[in-house]
Amino acid sequence: MKFYGDYHIHSHNSDGRQNHREIIEAARRKGLREIAITDHGPLVPVIGVKNAARYDRLGEKIESSDRQGLRVYVGAEANIRGLDGKLDLDRKTIDNLDVLIAGMHPYTIPSSLKDGARLFLQNSLRHLSRGQRRRAVINNTEACVAAIYANPELDILSHPGLFFAIDVGEVARACIQKEVLFEINCGHEYPGFSDIMEANRIGVKFVVNSDAHFPDTVGELDYGKRAIEKLGIDPERVVNLDGRGGLSEWGKKARVCIY
Numbered sequence: 001m002k003f004y005g006d007y008h009i010h011s012h013n014s015d016g017r018q019n020h021r022e023i024i025e026a027a028r029r030k031g032l033r034e035i036a037i038t039d040h041g042p043l044v045p046v047i048g049v050k051n052a053a054r055y056d057r058l059g060e061k062i063e064s065s066d067r068q069g070l071r072v073y074v075g076a077e078a079n080i081r082g083l084d085g086k087l088d089l090d091r092k093t094i095d096n097l098d099v100l101i102a103g104m105h106p107y108t109i110p111s112s113l114k115d116g117a118r119l120f121l122q123n124s125l126r127h128l129s130r131g132q133r134r135r136a137v138i139n140n141t142e143a144c145v146a147a148i149y150a151n152p153e154l155d156i157l158s159h160p161g162l163f164f165a166i167d168v169g170e171v172a173r174a175c176i177q178k179e180v181l182f183e184i185n186c187g188h189e190y191p192g193f194s195d196i197m198e199a200n201r202i203g204v205k206f207v208v209n210s211d212a213h214f215p216d217t218v219g220e221l222d223y224g225k226r227a228i229e230k231l232g233i234d235p236e237r238v239v240n241l242d243g244r245g246g247l248s249e250w251g252k253k254a255r256v257c258i259y
């Protein structure tokens with residue numbers, strides 16, 4: 001089982017330990033046909049990009065570098081900031097990206113105090129009791145579903161449920177409605193097989209990504225391969241398996257800017 005591309009990779013611009021040249025070399029070594037470099041949105045301290053202009057600058061650097069046949073896209077992994085699904089990237093930045101990922105991350109600056117309490121504080125209380133956990137799951141699910149509905153450009157929901165437990169069924173149904181891909185994240189080995197099985201039963205489409213922060217892990221997609229084989233997932237439901245074409249086949253923008 002081979003993969004065509006890896007669409008979730010971090011560079012020096014956020015918390016990755018690799019520049020675009022190292023990423024390109026690593027992807028070529030792995031035999032990938034295309035990749036997306038998707039640094040964290042700006043409103044999460046330490047791991048986020050310093051400002052949104054970094055995405056444009058990365059695009060310019062990639063354009064002037066030797067890609068030797070590898071197709072390289074510029075994307076972002078935006079942070080979901082509140083129960084209304086607001087992201088930490090403005091419309092103009094999103095319009096300039098080739099691929100948009102969104103996910104929930106600890107320490108994200110919330111869109112309001114109320115969202116901070118209901119989302120991030122509630123989530124940190126989830127270990128205290130079953131009631132607190134239930135409330136966290138309801139709120140986290142609401143935020144993910146809202147992000148899916150509020151952002152028509154969204155291509156991929158990253159590591160669904162990681163750090164922020166969700167109702168997988170509800171999120172999976174929203175992904176189907178709005179044609180958002182349910183990510184199998186190999187770096188975090190998340191979601192677990194039982195959640196992947198549930199999302200598969202409901203009928204999502206998957207993308208298998210590395211979430212690589214180091215050259216060694218670019219294109220490391222073994223966890224997804226194991227999940228597909230073990231759970232008997234129909235290859236037609238995994239958009240980035242070899243033979244399915246690349247981002248231009250399934251990306252919302254399908255805007256090929258770099259060859």
Ligand SMILES: [Zn+2]
Pocket residue numbers: 077103105158159
């Ligand atoms: Zn993430």
Ligand SMILES: [Zn+2]
Pocket residue numbers: 008010077158211
């Ligand atoms: Zn990531």
